[in-house]
Amino acid sequence: MSATCEFQAKDYKSDLKPIWCPGCGDFSVVQGIYRALAAIGRPPHEIAFVSGIGCSSRIPGYTTAYGFNSVHGRSLPIAQGIKLANPDLLVLAAGGDGDGFSIGGGHIAHLIRRNVDITYIVMDNQIYGLTKGQLSPTSQKGRVTCTSRFGSLEEPVNPLLYVLAYGAGFVAQASPTDLAGMAAVIEEAIRYPGFAFVNIQSPCVTYGEEAQQIRGLKAISESLVSLGHNPADRLAAMDLAQHYGEKMHLGVFYRNPEPAPTYDALVRERQALLSKDALPKENILDLFIKK
């Protein structure tokens, strides 16, 4: 690991030109990530950035980190594999609300309970953007889309409560109404030793509703610091998280003051312990060959 020279946000920007619709909220998220990575100061080749499929999942390609725009809903298991194979890497995972909470929803619980040291950023636009505007798990009840012509009958998933309930050690929310705040929570999430979740309200200007655009978000935004919220208080965090969808609380909901050991550290420890009695690599086939 090394961080000898200073990096600037532009050092994390790749030459690839984003093909997002002009004005898409994801443009702000990638800026927030550049700033956060510059503040962390790890060189791009020490960062692995994994995503699923979706407009938002194109994000690794717009950074100079090693990127993997993988399979719909599968960013987390792949990120976990990378972290276990090379724990020295800074591992980021990102994707959309559909990628994370619909097809990929089952993975989140397991990364949380293992406390894998990765940062997971969800660009929540309450819609399937890439596939042209279908209902997503975070779409509000009553939402009219091409797959809910008469209005959705379903209650939305609350991403904040979801991860808090499973015991995530770091949970925050950000939006393009405050880029500095967004960069600061991403930086804090990366610094957190364990699974860290950042929900970013990232408006879809093409299929999103008016109230979900920046002007609408500004009207309901409230910083958790200004509310005097104590991020060490998990129950208070859950209480505030219940307002997902009505209010836009920005900042850190929860930061476990006593983070559990990370899965990657435990695996390393176990490997060190077992390797003493392990067969040398060159003799490994002996296990399977009858002499």
Next chain:
Amino acid sequence: MAIQGIDFANLSLMDALDLAILIEDEAQERYQDFAAQMEQHHTPEAAKFFTYMVENEAKHGRELLARRTQLFGDTPRQVKAAMIFDVEAPDFDEARAFMSAREAMAAALASEVKAHAFFESALPSIKDPDVRALFEELRIEEIEHQELVQLELAKLGKDNGVDGSAYEDEPAAQ
């Protein structure tokens, strides 16, 4: 627009100049981003205007930097980029697929109005006479910037009545 942790009453001239530079830098960066988005989406007229705004903001930034260097040399900057947000830069979602040059100019004009409001609202809290003079000057410059954009608007012919949103670019399927 948001500001964080700026104590206007005790702002030094060096900090005020640095803040003004950061404000111009942020606007320049946003317009650069918008110009690239427009180029990527085959909207050359809006791209051209946003590039013009990049040059304007860069020019103003360079002038401020020259003054700062003359007065304070390379004394390390005390203020941080995180202290200001969207003071003169348009909101991220002001760029739109196939926006006309007129719409691009309207977005820039609204941002210049916003910047003017920022300097005006800060003025009553400022005690240092040099900082006051600087903010007065910047406030007036924002009016001049508005006039520049209005001049560009006037150069445009009549609106062709085409609604850009009817031609919205859609993302590629995967």
